[in-house]
Structure formats: structure tokens, C-alpha cells
Amino acid sequence: MAELTLKGVSKIYRKRNREVQAVKAFNLSCRDGEFVALLGPSGCGKSTTLRMIAGLEEITSGEIRIGGKKVNDLPPKKRGIGLAFENYALYPPLSVYDNIAFNLRAQGKSEEEIRREVDRIAALLHIGDLLEKKPAALSGGEKQRVNIARAIIRRPAVLLLDEPLSHLDGRMRQRMRTELKRLHNEIRCTTVIVTHDQSEAMALADRIAVMNEGELQQFGTPFEIYRHPVNEFVAGFIGDPPMNLFAVQVVKEEETPVFKIEGCGKSFAVPDRLRSVVKEGMRYRFGVRPTDVRVVAPEDGGALATRVTVFENLGEEHRIHIRLDKNQMISVVTDTDVRFQPGDSIFLRFDEEKIHLFDPATGRRIQGQEAIPA
Numbered sequence: 001m002a003e004l005t006l007k008g009v010s011k012i013y014r015k016r017n018r019e020v021q022a023v024k025a026f027n028l029s030c031r032d033g034e035f036v037a038l039l040g041p042s043g044c045g046k047s048t049t050l051r052m053i054a055g056l057e058e059i060t061s062g063e064i065r066i067g068g069k070k071v072n073d074l075p076p077k078k079r080g081i082g083l084a085f086e087n088y089a090l091y092p093p094l095s096v097y098d099n100i101a102f103n104l105r106a107q108g109k110s111e112e113e114i115r116r117e118v119d120r121i122a123a124l125l126h127i128g129d130l131l132e133k134k135p136a137a138l139s140g141g142e143k144q145r146v147n148i149a150r151a152i153i154r155r156p157a158v159l160l161l162d163e164p165l166s167h168l169d170g171r172m173r174q175r176m177r178t179e180l181k182r183l184h185n186e187i188r189c190t191t192v193i194v195t196h197d198q199s200e201a202m203a204l205a206d207r208i209a210v211m212n213e214g215e216l217q218q219f220g221t222p223f224e225i226y227r228h229p230v231n232e233f234v235a236g237f238i239g240d241p242p243m244n245l246f247a248v249q250v251v252k253e254e255e256t257p258v259f260k261i262e263g264c265g266k267s268f269a270v271p272d273r274l275r276s277v278v279k280e281g282m283r284y285r286f287g288v289r290p291t292d293v294r295v296v297a298p299e300d301g302g303a304l305a306t307r308v309t310v311f312e313n314l315g316e317e318h319r320i321h322i323r324l325d326k327n328q329m330i331s332v333v334t335d336t337d338v339r340f341q342p343g344d345s346i347f348l349r350f351d352e353e354k355i356h357l358f359d360p361a362t363g364r365r366i367q368g369q370e371a372i373p374a
């Protein structure tokens with residue numbers, strides 16, 4: 001077990017005359033035993049970061065420490081890491097037992113010691129009955145368990161997982177996700193997982209590092225990232241269905257400050273909480289999650305009056321989509337007792353405590369609106 005820190009880590013790939021800055025001055029500090037997810041869209045630099053921690057990729061600048069020790073110049077084998085990659089193939093001719101035992105044999109351990117260790121790991125991963133099988137006879141989920149068993153058999157200081165569940169189908173993926181969490185609770189090994197699946201990151205990680213274009217956007221607990229995104233990128237990336245985001249301007253209507261939605265001209269009252277935060281005449285990016293929009297009665301003053309475009313019944317919830325103009329939609333997630341037809345009038349109120357405002361120029365969260373309770 002160990003702390004893992006990255007300080008100002010950058011990676012520039014050089015291809016002929018072209019340079020790609022895959023990771024930019026990346027800082028990260030994982031506590032001993034913490035489960036951290038690197039999350040972001042394709043090409044944002046997640047795998048490169050993981051490979052640099054593993055020592056499979058040289059770093060261009062910066063420093064990586066594992067358990068306080070600088071590892072920049074150490075080969076992968078000397079870093080005390082365990083690796084399980086998406087396509088990290090098992091050796092087909094070897095049994096599951098021999099695949100798991102492989103690294104211990106390379107260390108010159110006795111067969112008795114190896115048997116004890118393999119049995120211990122097999123029990124942890126619930127693969128005791130697969131040990132005599134060959135990899136070809138295993139399902140995707142079973143292969144991934146063996147893969148992880150192989151990664152943790154040497155009791156690594158840091159476990160690195162690159163999209164370990166992405167090849168699995170929906171139900172198996174869910175099961176393996178729960179298994180991974182349970183395994184981490186049992187072995188408490190500092191773990192970094194790379195994923196582009198936000199629900200996987202939210203379910204597994206103690207803290208999530210959200211990346212975009214090689215840069216760290218936010219590092220926080222799932223709650224912080226969901227409830228308190230530091231910029232518009234994080235706000236829009238986390239959450240399914242995604243956060244409603246649109247451009248507004250603060251104007252006065254009958255002496256009351258309102259947000260006027262740009263483009264469609266509709267308006268709704270500025271909540272009391274935000275009156276001291278916003279300025280008349282200023283433009284903002286306004287964000288609210290579909291679950292934080294309420295359908296209210298027509299007489300509810302200050303509500304946004306509009307019409308339903310699409311109504312969806314998803315069984316455990318209903319979704320309403322409203323086209324404000326040709327570029328902007330608002331989505332609303334409601335309980336199943338709310339029913340509408342396309343074209344019906346609808347009145348919406350945004351949960352005051354859960355409105356997010358961003359600077360349209362920088363995308364950063366507007367200061368002064370921090371008091372968002374649980």
C-alpha cells in the first residue's frame with residue numbers, strides 16, 4: 001500500500017515534425033488505499049497518464065512518486081505496481097493457475113508458497129473452480145477476474161486498471177463492478193482506474209479526476225463533482241441525462257430581476273439566493289440537472305411557461321423534453337405520476353439550491369453560489 005503523487009507531469013508525443021501534448025502539467029495526489037478514477041472523453045490523456053505511472057511510457061517532464069519514492073527512472077517491475085489492462089492477454093497454453101503463478105515463479109518462490117498465494121487470491125476473486133481451465137474456456141468476466149488476480153498476486157503498492165470492464169456486456173459489467181468494489185474494500189490497495197464511463201467512476205471511486213484535452217479539470221469525490229462542478233465542461237460531462245445548459249442574460253421585468261433565455265426570449269425569476277451573485281445586464285451560462293427541474297402549477301409565479309415537445313415513459317421515471325428554439329432543449333426527469341402529451345402547456349421551476357452559473361467567456365463556475373447543500 002502506498003500514496004501515489006504526480007507533480008507537474010506532462011507528456012509530449014513527437015511524430016515526425018508534429019507534437020501532441022497528450023498530458024499537460026498534471027497534478028494528482030492519491031492517498032494510501034484510495035480508489036481513484038481517471039475519467040474523461042476519448043483522447044483526453046487518461047491511458048497515457050496511467051502508462052506513465054506504470055513506467056510503460058516515459059514522462060516528458062514532472063515527477064511521479066509511489067510511497068514517497070521518486071519512480072521516474074525505475075522500470076515497471078521495480079515500481080511495485082500491478083497492472084490489469086483492457087487487452088492484457090492471458091497466456092493461452094497455460095492454465096489459469098499457471099497464468100496467476102507466472103510472476104511468482106519468475107521471482108523464484110517455492111511451489112508451496114505459490115500454491116498458498118494462488119489459493120488466497122483465487123478465493124478473493126471467486127475463481128477457485130477455474131484454476132485448472134485454459135483461458136479459451138473462460139467467459140469475458142472470468143478472464144477479467146483472472147487478469148486482476150494476476151495483477152494483485154504480488155501484493156502491489158498501487159493497482160492500475162485500464163478500462164478493465166469495457167469488453168463486458170451490461171449485466172456482467174455491473175457484476176464485475178460490484179466485485180471490484182468488494183475486492184478493493186478487502187485488499188485496500190491504492191487503485192487507479194481509467195474509464196470513460198461516468199457511472200463506473202461514480203460507483204467505484206473515492207475520488208474522480210476529470211480530464212479534458214490533457215488537463216485535469218477537477219479532482220473530487222463523486223458528490224463534489226456532481227453537485228459542485230468547477231466549470232462547464234465538468235457540469236456537462238457528468239450526469240445522465242446531461243445537465244441542461246443555456247445562455248441567459250439578467251434583465252429587469254416589472255422591477256424584478258429575471259433570467260432571459262437568449263434566443264427564445266422566455267424568462268424566469270432570478271431566485272433570491274442568486275440576487276446578490278448576478279448583475280443586471282450580464283450574461284451567464286445557466287445549468288440545471290433534469291432531476292432538479294420541477295413541473296409546477298400555472299399560477300406558480302416566476303415559473304418558465306413553455307410547451308412539451310416529447311414525452312417519454314421509461315418505466316421507473318418519465319422524461320419530458322422541451323424545445324425552446326432551434327438550438328436549445330430542456331430535459332426534465334419526473335416521477336411516474338406526471339404525464340403529458342406533446343404540445344401541452346407546461347410550467348417549470350428550477351430547484352433554487354441546485355442551479356449552476358458559469359462564466360460564458362471562461363466556462364468557470366461563478367463565485368459566490370457555493371452554498372449548495374446535500
Ligand SMILES: Nc1ncnc2c1ncn2[C@@H]1O[C@H](COP(=O)(O)OP(=O)(O)OP(=O)(O)O)[C@@H](O)[C@H]1O
Nearest residue numbers: 013015020022041042043044045046047048049196
Ligand atoms: N504513441 C502515441 N503516439 C502519438 N500520439 C499518441 C500516442 N498515444 C496516444 N497519443 C495521443 O495522445 C492523446 C491522448 O491519448 P490517450 O490514449 O492517453 O487518451 P485516452 O483518454 O486514454 O483515450 P481513450 O479513452 O480513447 O483510450 C491523443 O490525442 C492520442 O492520439
